[in-house]
Amino acid sequence: MNWIQVGRLEDIPRQGSRVINTSTGEIALFRSVDDRVFALNNRCPHKGGPLSQGIVHGTRVTCPLHSWVIDLETGEAIAPDKGCAQRHEVRVAHGVLFLEVKDQDPGSRCK
Amino acid sequence: MMEKNKMRLVVIGNGMAGIRTVEELLKMSANEYDITVFGAEPQPNYNRILLSPVLSGEMKFQDTVLNDWSWYQENNITLHVGKRVSKIDRQRCQVETEDGLIAPYDRLLIATGSNPIMLPVPGINLPGVLAYRSIADVQEMLSMTGIGRRAVVIGGGLLGLEAANGLLMRGMQVAVVHLCDWPMERQLDKVGGGLLKEALEKRGMKFYLARQTEAILGETAVAGLRFVDGEEIAADLIVMSAGIRPDIALAKSAGIHCERGIVVSDTMQTFDPKIYSVGECVQHRGQTYGLVAPLFEQAKVAANHLARYGRMRYEGSSVSAKLKVTGIDLFSAGNFNAEPGDEELLLQDSARGVYKKLVLRDNKLRGAVMYGDTVDGPWYFQMMRDGTDITQLREHILFGQMHLGDSGHGGAASVANMPDSTEICGCNGVCKGTIVNAIIEKKLFTIDEVRAHTKASASCGSCTGLVESILANTLGGDYSAKSSKKAICACTESAHQDVPAAIRELGAKTIPELMRALEWKTVDGCHVCRPALNYYLMTAWPGVYQDDSRSRFINERVHANIQKDGTYSVIPRIWGGVTSPAELRAIAEIAERHKVPTVHITGGQRIGLYGISKENLPKMWAELVEAGFVSGHAYGKSLRTVKTCVGSEWCRFGTQDSTGLGIRVEKMTWGSWTPHKFKIAVSGCPRNCAEATIKDFGIVCVDSGYEIHVGGNGGIKVRVTDFLCKVGTEEEVLEYCGAFMQLYREQAHYMDRTAPWIERVGLAYVKQHIVDDATGRAELYVRFLESQRHSQNDPWKERANGIDAHEYTALASIA
Numbered sequence: 053m054n055w056i057q058v059g060r061l062e063d064i065p066r067q068g069s070r071v072i073n074t075s076t077g078e079i080a081l082f083r084s085v086d087d088r089v090f091a092l093n094n095r096c097p098h099k100g101g102p103l104s105q106g107i108v109h110g111t112r113v114t115c116p117l118h119s120w121v122i123d124l125e126t127g128e129a130i131a132p133d134k135g136c137a138q139r140h141e142v143r144v145a146h147g148v149l150f151l152e153v154k155d156q157d158p159g160s161r162c163k
Numbered sequence: 164m165m166e167k168n169k170m171r172l173v174v175i176g177n178g179m180a181g182i183r184t185v186e187e188l189l190k191m192s193a194n195e196y197d198i199t200v201f202g203a204e205p206q207p208n209y210n211r212i213l214l215s216p217v218l219s220g221e222m223k224f225q226d227t228v229l230n231d232w233s234w235y236q237e238n239n240i241t242l243h244v245g246k247r248v249s250k251i252d253r254q255r256c257q258v259e260t261e262d263g264l265i266a267p268y269d270r271l272l273i274a275t276g277s278n279p280i281m282l283p284v285p286g287i288n289l290p291g292v293l294a295y296r297s298i299a300d301v302q303e304m305l306s307m308t309g310i311g312r313r314a315v316v317i318g319g320g321l322l323g324l325e326a327a328n329g330l331l332m333r334g335m336q337v338a339v340v341h342l343c344d345w346p347m348e349r350q351l352d353k354v355g356g357g358l359l360k361e362a363l364e365k366r367g368m369k370f371y372l373a374r375q376t377e378a379i380l381g382e383t384a385v386a387g388l389r390f391v392d393g394e395e396i397a398a399d400l401i402v403m404s405a406g407i408r409p410d411i412a413l414a415k416s417a418g419i420h421c422e423r424g425i426v427v428s429d430t431m432q433t434f435d436p437k438i439y440s441v442g443e444c445v446q447h448r449g450q451t452y453g454l455v456a457p458l459f460e461q462a463k464v465a466a467n468h469l470a471r472y473g474r475m476r477y478e479g480s481s482v483s484a485k486l487k488v489t490g491i492d493l494f495s496a497g498n499f500n501a502e503p504g505d506e507e508l509l510l511q512d513s514a515r516g517v518y519k520k521l522v523l524r525d526n527k528l529r530g531a532v533m534y535g536d537t538v539d540g541p542w543y544f545q546m547m548r549d550g551t552d553i554t555q556l557r558e559h560i561l562f563g564q565m566h567l568g569d570s571g572h573g574g575a576a577s578v579a580n581m582p583d584s585t586e587i588c589g590c591n592g593v594c595k596g597t598i599v600n601a602i603i604e605k606k607l608f609t610i611d612e613v614r615a616h617t618k619a620s621a622s623c624g625s626c627t628g629l630v631e632s633i634l635a636n637t638l639g640g641d642y643s644a645k646s647s648k649k650a651i652c653a654c655t656e657s658a659h660q661d662v663p664a665a666i667r668e669l670g671a672k673t674i675p676e677l678m679r680a681l682e683w684k685t686v687d688g689c690h691v692c693r694p695a696l697n698y699y700l701m702t703a704w705p706g707v708y709q710d711d712s713r714s715r716f717i718n719e720r721v722h723a724n725i726q727k728d729g730t731y732s733v734i735p736r737i738w739g740g741v742t743s744p745a746e747l748r749a750i751a752e753i754a755e756r757h758k759v760p761t762v763h764i765t766g767g768q769r770i771g772l773y774g775i776s777k778e779n780l781p782k783m784w785a786e787l788v789e790a791g792f793v794s795g796h797a798y799g800k801s802l803r804t805v806k807t808c809v810g811s812e813w814c815r816f817g818t819q820d821s822t823g824l825g826i827r828v829e830k831m832t833w834g835s836w837t838p839h840k841f842k843i844a845v846s847g848c849p850r851n852c853a854e855a856t857i858k859d860f861g862i863v864c865v866d867s868g869y870e871i872h873v874g875g876n877g878g879i880k881v882r883v884t885d886f887l888c889k890v891g892t893e894e895e896v897l898e899y900c901g902a903f904m905q906l907y908r909e910q911a912h913y914m915d916r917t918a919p920w921i922e923r924v925g926l927a928y929v930k931q932h933i934v935d936d937a938t939g940r941a942e943l944y945v946r947f948l949e950s951q952r953h954s955q956n957d958p959w960k961e962r963a964n965g966i967d968a969h970e971y972t973a974l975a976s977i978a
């Protein structure tokens with residue numbers, strides 16, 4: 053397991069998102085209005101919509117395709133919808149973003 | 164442990180209104196009070212509305228419990244059930260129960276509901292004479308049911324009929340005695356009441372109408388009753404359902420001002436400012452209420468003041484009623500007996516068993532009675548509350564909203580008779596049974612709650628009326644929009660109409676400022692309210708307000724339409740639908756270069772290029788801009804297209820240059836942001852090949868000038884335009900068009916297209932501002948042109964030149 057530097061906090065607009073390309077698919081980094089950063093697979097559990105394109109509010113994002121609302125802290129869809137986008141660990145240190153990338157496939161962290 | 168300086172709230176009445184107030188209070192401010200609740204009934208708070216299904220055996224008592232014991236514990240509420248408060252000591256600020264328990268209060272909430280009226284006739288106290296108010300009453304009734312036994316219900320109102328139906332379903336012989344000539348005379352006119360009576364008689368109910376009870380007969384228990392005319396009938400059980408009376412005895416004995424009910428102000432305060440009151444025991448502006456929907460509004464207001472927000476006022480409610488008898492579909496609201504000066508619109512279709520009556524005054528709906536087909540009940544009710552001028556709808560209004568053209572659910576008309584498997588919501592595949600179950604099991608009362616739990620009507624919204632009908636059928640009243648003032652979303656109590664007013668008053672110039680001023684409940688709103696606030700600010704401060712891209716839906720943020728696979732479409736503007744070989748060649752070459760998988764001629768007379776990756780968008784736009792194109796805004800709540808026909812330039816029937824005029828109109832209006840998308844068309848003659856009469860603004864050229872039509876809509880609910888006026892010159896067309904768009908931009912709620920907006924405000928309103936008031940029109944037009952000065956910058960060109968580059972590129976690529 054290691055932490056990879058992927059950019060700076062100010063690269064992500066507040067209430068916005070940016071995408072990291074990886075060999076296994078896209079990861080979306082979200083920045084909340086209070087400057088917390090979250091990382092989820094950029095795939096909505098509904099029909100795979102790109103969550104990074106949604107509107108970020110509180111610690112949630114609304115998927116742009118059919119408006120499912122996903123909790124950024126857990127990756128879980130808000131009821132009544134059910135499903136989960138896989139979460140990744142991110143850290144912000146002195147304005148620099150670090151994303152945790154596991155050596156092996158970490159498997160789903162969804163419940 | 165009780166915290167020292169916490170205020171103490173005592174609630175008298177563990178019923179629907181009292182506990183709803185506590186719930187609302189906890190939502191707003193969970194730690195404000197130490198709460199103590201007294202309930203005379205031994206049960207936890209339950210849903211009284213559902214007693215009828217319990218009586219009929221369609222439901223168990225357990226299913227009706229709204230808050231079970233654990234809820235009180237979890238919220239640190241001290242609950243005393245089976246304890247009746249017998250005294251309020253206003254000097255000492257404490258209440259006392261019959262058995263001597265004392266509880267001091269800083270604030271008191273009286274929610275004692277009402278008592279059934281027991282007719283003062285001999286024999287009323289005999290065993291076997293019951294009221295119909297509580298679960299205890301139902302249990303007692305059930306202990307007396309039995310196949311073939313005889314029940315008589317005195318009172319043929321809503322509750323009486325529900326009781327009668329329940330007992331019938333339990334196998335009893337049931338007769339209903341009623342003073343008037345037809346049942347439910349407070350909700351139905353004679354014809355509707357007659358239809359209802361017939362339907363119930365078919366199920367085996369017997370009616371004694373226009374009859375008055377003189378005495379209840381029996382020695383040790385009920386044996387029957389005698390009418391004033393001397394006739395006697397036998398009975399083993401008598402249910403009294405002759406009306407209710409607000410329970411004010413306790414309040415009165417404490418010297419609190421009461422008339423028919425406990426008199427409260429718009430803040431739900433009694434004459435003692437420490438004491439609030441809500442529910443059926445209350446009299447507000449002379450009115451008392453006996454249905455849950457208004458009580459819940461009261462609860463919201465009372466909680467707001469108890470939580471010391473001090474913002475809301477209760478201004479009274481209009482109510483509608485539904486009989487909850489499975490298979491019988493009736494709806495009524497407002498004043499449905501025409502008075503002098505009123506007009507009646509009637510529809511009677513005996514073959515289908517349908518009856519509808521609408522009562523109008525001054526072209527506004529005052530009341531509605533419907534039997535057999537009630538799907539449009541919520542629609543009529545909304546127009547009643549909004550005071551909509553229905554002049555333009557008049558010819559079709561009786562046929563209902565769907566008659567005006569509704570796609571997506573096959574014209575269903577009666578929800579009561581639908582099997583549970585009928586698909587109601589075509590977008591999300593939700594069936595009737597699922598909705599009914601959710602309403603009952605999840606204890607839902609509003610359309611928003613149904614949406615949140617089932618997704619029904621959460622997408623395109625065309626089935627909203629059906630879902631509202633199901634809700635009304637299940638709960639016995641209309642719970643749709645509580646009033647014409649409806650909160651934008653769960654983040655706020657503010658309605659759409661409050662926002663522009665607040666912007667004006669406070670001079671707010673940013674979303675956070677506005678949210679603070681209007682006391683938003685969430686930190687930064689949600690995907691529903693933020694785009695709305697962004698829109699209102701943009702309209703209020705053209706050229707000044709800094710558009711907030713984070714509050715834009717993706718399509719508007721990146722100026723392209725997102726597709727199901729995450730790619731985008733690109734639709735360049737083609738002025739008036741007129742193109743040239745050079746333009747077509749440019750598009751073809753660009754499409755080829757970028758290996759565009761689909762090129763589609765759109766429904767708006769343009770060319771759509773589909774399947775473009777996001778990174779590629781700015782490059783493609785650069786090439787389109789190079790070839791002379793600008794953005795088509797096919798993605799925006801903005802001007803979309805101006806469709807035209809070939810007009811007098813070619814067509815043998817053309818009267819004016821519709822193509823040229825269309826292009827002029829589009830050059831003036833492109834780039835404008837509107838509450839919802841806005842479409843225009845110009846047809847060269849009344850053959851109307853450009854379909855101008857289903858556009859937001861349609862122009863039909865005639866020999867002597869230009870007819871202007873507004874408020875049309877294709878799409879989910881087809882609506883034909885209203886004719887606004889006729890003008891003589893192209894310049895006037897431009898002025899009327901700009902003025903109309905500006906009026907719509909300033910007045911409509913975000914996400915209203917012109918069609919629902921005009922149906923709400925009425926065509927007369929639009930005429931008054933656009934046609935009759937020349938100065939007003941000119942001012943609107945000036946404001947329109949002014950804001951256009953700031954918005955006609957081609958967003959594609961800007962982005963091709965590097966603006967918002969971060970939207971189109973990944974932050975990093977890692978192995």
Ligand code: SRM
Binds near residue numbers: 763875876
């Ligand atoms: C592209 C186009 C279909 C086509 O290939 O022909 C189209 C495509 C979409 N339409 Fe449409 N509509 C298109 C013409 C129409 C028309 C016909 C017209 O404009 O003359 C209508 C009926 C007329 C009307 O609007 O009154 C139409 C009624 C709708 C509606 C229903 C609107 C309503 O008020 O009921 C929606 C849903 C909405 O906007 O909420 C919709 C929504 C959509 C969306 C934006 C769905 C979405 O949110 O993603 C589709 C986007 C696909 C895309 O990426 O382009 N589209 N849509 C047409 C674009 C015309 C253009 O050149 O810009």
Ligand SMILES: Cc1cc2nc3c(=O)[nH]c(=O)nc-3n(C[C@H](O)[C@H](O)[C@H](O)COP(=O)(O)OP(=O)(O)OC[C@H]3O[C@@H](n4cnc5c(N)ncnc54)[C@H](O)[C@@H]3O)c2cc1C
Binds near residue numbers: 201203246277456458
């Ligand atoms: C059978 C039936 C069917 C109905 N169907 C519908 C319907 O379909 N749709 C609809 O909208 N409405 C319906 N209603 C009406 C609806 O139930 C009432 O409007 C609503 O319950 C009133 O709420 P409330 O809190 O004011 O009174 P209640 O719910 O009656 O609550 C008052 C509570 O206060 C208690 N109480 C009174 N005095 C004291 C005291 N001194 N000390 C302690 N506790 C006290 C009472 O025991 C009671 O539990 C129906 C009512 C009945 C009876």
Ligand code: SF4
């Ligand atoms: S283009 Fe319009 S009609 Fe066709 S699927 Fe999309 S929204 Fe529906």
Ligand code: FES
Binds near residue numbers: 098115
């Ligand atoms: S794909 Fe996200 S809501 Fe449908």
